[in-house]
Amino acid sequence: MGFFSSGGYLAVAAIVICICQWTILVTVRDLGRLSPDLQDMLKESVSSEPDADRERGYWGGRGMTDTTDFNLFFAKEMARQAELTHKGVEEALSRTKARATSLLGWAVTLTSASVAAVATASRFDHQVEALISAAGFFVTSVLCAKVLYSTQTMPLMQPPSRFGGIMRDGDERTEEGFYRAFSEFADELDTINDGAVANDQKTMRVAWIAACATPIAMSLAVFGFWFSGCCGGL
Numbered sequence: 001m002g003f004f005s006s007g008g009y010l011a012v013a014a015i016v017i018c019i020c021q022w023t024i025l026v027t028v029r030d031l032g033r034l035s036p037d038l039q040d041m042l043k044e045s046v047s048s049e050p051d052a053d054r055e056r057g058y059w060g061g062r063g064m065t066d067t068t069d070f071n072l073f074f075a076k077e078m079a080r081q082a083e084l085t086h087k088g089v090e091e092a093l094s095r096t097k098a099r100a101t102s103l104l105g106w107a108v109t110l111t112s113a114s115v116a117a118v119a120t121a122s123r124f125d126h127q128v129e130a131l132i133s134a135a136g137f138f139v140t141s142v143l144c145a146k147v148l149y150s151t152q153t154m155p156l157m158q159p160p161s162r163f164g165g166i167m168r169d170g171d172e173r174t175e176e177g178f179y180r181a182f183s184e185f186a187d188e189l190d191t192i193n194d195g196a197v198a199n200d201q202k203t204m205r206v207a208w209i210a211a212c213a214t215p216i217a218m219s220l221a222v223f224g225f226w227f228s229g230c231c232g233g234l
Helices: 006-031 034-047 051-056 067-120 124-148 160-166 175-233
Strands: none
Touching: 067 124, 067 175, 124 175, 160 175
């Protein structure tokens, strides 16, 4: 019988495909939630009235008394939105790494089982089928490990020793000037972090493709050997 009969391989392939399809649906949904998450945060921030701003008259019934009040309010709001955007990027990165951890466990397990199958299979066709499985899930494991490797992101909050670096030459040494400088600083960091998160998400998508393609390729190999055997027996 070898490691598996052809029917046994088909059954294993069907189970693995179902598991991969269920997991990829969950992950693709989360990988695409960065923009909706940020939109929800923006809607929530616009619809809510911050207590401190309402008490000082920057928002609400009393409104802005002059252009200076509005400029200060606008600078504060820019800084607050920058913090929310940064938080959204961090949450997207955390979700991506969580999915990579989940898929890595499956990939390592299936790789180990496939390698054992290659070593113990007595028939050539079973060895080839197990080798395809081992190669595909090994590639998936490597890609997941790459995603889990420390991603180079820049923190928004700075220690006191570097806090003064937020203000640059030419910035107004006022409350409004600081909020504007902080917003520009946060925007620069988010540009760097967005690129890092996008790279991890791209790698994760490739890992899912490899994970889903592996059982399909193995099933095709099983069918190919079975069909060749049928034709050879005619």
